[in-house]
Amino acid sequence: MDKTASNPKTTLTPAAFHILLALVDGENHGYAIMREVAEHTHGKMRLGPGTLYGTIKRMLADGWIEESDERPDPQLDDERRRYYRLTGVGLKLVQAEAERLEQLVNVARGKRLLRTPRSV
Amino acid sequence: MKSFPLTNSLSVSVRVYRALLVAYPKKFREDYETQLVQVFRDSFRYEYHRNGVSGVIDLWLHTFADLVFTALMEHMMERSQYMFSPKVVLWGGLASVFGGVFWLMMGIAPSSGGAAIVLALVLGLGGLVGLYSRQAGQGRRLGLAGFAFGVIGTVLMLATLWWFFSFLSGSTSTELHSRIERETVLVARAVLTIMLAFVTLGVGVAMLGIASLRAKTLPRWRGLPLGLGLLDTILGISGWLIYYVPLSQGRNPWNPWNPGDYVIPFAVFVLLGLGWMGLGITLMAEADVQLAPPPASA
Numbered sequence: 001m002d003k004t005a006s007n008p009k010t011t012l013t014p015a016a017f018h019i020l021l022a023l024v025d026g027e028n029h030g031y032a033i034m035r036e037v038a039e040h041t042h043g044k045m046r047l048g049p050g051t052l053y054g055t056i057k058r059m060l061a062d063g064w065i066e067e068s069d070e071r072p073d074p075q076l077d078d079e080r081r082r083y084y085r086l087t088g089v090g091l092k093l094v095q096a097e098a099e100r101l102e103q104l105v106n107v108a109r110g111k112r113l114l115r116t117p118r119s120v
Numbered sequence: 121m122k123s124f125p126l127t128n129s130l131s132v133s134v135r136v137y138r139a140l141l142v143a144y145p146k147k148f149r150e151d152y153e154t155q156l157v158q159v160f161r162d163s164f165r166y167e168y169h170r171n172g173v174s175g176v177i178d179l180w181l182h183t184f185a186d187l188v189f190t191a192l193m194e195h196m197m198e199r200s201q202y203m204f205s206p207k208v209v210l211w212g213g214l215a216s217v218f219g220g221v222f223w224l225m226m227g228i229a230p231s232s233g234g235a236a237i238v239l240a241l242v243l244g245l246g247g248l249v250g251l252y253s254r255q256a257g258q259g260r261r262l263g264l265a266g267f268a269f270g271v272i273g274t275v276l277m278l279a280t281l282w283w284f285f286s287f288l289s290g291s292t293s294t295e296l297h298s299r300i301e302r303e304t305v306l307v308a309r310a311v312l313t314i315m316l317a318f319v320t321l322g323v324g325v326a327m328l329g330i331a332s333l334r335a336k337t338l339p340r341w342r343g344l345p346l347g348l349g350l351l352d353t354i355l356g357i358s359g360w361l362i363y364y365v366p367l368s369q370g371r372n373p374w375n376p377w378n379p380g381d382y383v384i385p386f387a388v389f390v391l392l393g394l395g396w397m398g399l400g401i402t403l404m405a406e407a408d409v410q411l412a413p414p415p416a417s418a
Contacts, residue, residue: 030155030158030159031158031159031162031163034159034163035166046182048182048183048185048186048187048190049155049156049159049160049163049183049186049187050144050156050186050187050189050190050191050194051186051189051190052159053148053152053155053156053159054148054190054193054194057148057151057152078158080154080155080158081155081158082155
């Protein structure tokens with residue numbers, strides 16, 4: 001089950017990574033995912049409806065995310081909305097990708113391309 | 121900045137967007153139409169309230185580009201799923217078996233000549249499709265490159281053979297030798313192209329064979345495609361030495377005629393026939409066997 005996540009050849013597209021990242025905090029529906037991605041990236045990454053659902057379709061097929069039947073607040077929400085949440089594989093994948101990016105950032109810092117973060 | 125009412129513009133935009141969704145494959149539309157429209161509607165409201173007309177125009181431009189690109193992607197993926205279906209593997213295997221039969225026929229009855237070799241090559245294309253299809257994308261770039269090489273080699277060989285047969289058509293067997301001796305340069309070029317095509321086909325099949333081995337897509341007779349590819353490549357190189365070299369020196373390699381001229385082609389065509397038939401039988405036997413899931417990327 002964890003083969004996909006631990007396989008070094010598994011690469012996430014930017015859209016897939018951002019969608020997984022948006023689901024780390026809990027389940028969400030398509031439009032909320034789209035808004036969160038836009039906010040995280042300060043509007044630089046805008047997922048169109050086709051990209052969003054095309055990626056969701058493939059991630060569902062690969063078992064990285066799953067559809068959730070629960071509604072956070074059924075009174076306030078449109079019942080036609082579909083909610084998605086991360087699976088164990090999806091969580092491992094997003095962690096592995098975040099670590100890979102962290103390593104890259106560290107390399108860039110080592111080459112003085114970026115400022116060293118202030119110690120908290 | 122807002123110079124038009126939300127309700128009308130939203131309802132028109134949603135109707136237009138819904139109509140444009142026809143660009144997606146039917147299955148994708150059935151599964152996600154409601155969600156796509158809902159996300160578009162929510163985005164429209166957001167842009168309308170936040171940025172007015174310019175936001176709505178920007179949303180439309182972005183959504184339209186996204187629709188065109190992703191509709192193309194979805195169609196390509198749908199087709200690739202069809203390409204990787206067990207039916208294609210099965211039919212490809214069957215074509216390969218018959219292709220092998222025609223190679224055998226070339227060895228046993230050389231008089232079957234042109235028609236048999238053309239049929240063997242065309243049916244061999246089916247075998248290539250079956251072998252590539254069996255990899256279901258797990259052969260990655262090596263599998264795709266091997267498939268492309270195989271197709272290019274076969275098409276090149278068919279085109280050259282077509283030219284060669286039209287060049288020699290109407291000649292009796294006695295005229296054939298004198299014609300070859302008169303036109304050695306031209307015949308040498310055709311032979312060189314055929315041998316090059318043979319090597320290209322062989323390299324392609326060998327690459328597909330390596331991709332199959334790596335992806336473990338043929339549990340039984342797993343080394344067969346690689347062996348067949350190497351055989352094609354060796355034959356291409358041998359043919360270059362046996363036929364092209366003398367021709368390029370102005371000699372007719374088929375004259376004087378000796379028994380070896382029968383034995384070598386017989387062995388070659390029988391080996392090719394058995395190889396393609398074996399590949400076909402393997403593909404037919406494995407067509408429905410489930411592959412282990414690949415390390416996919418979304």
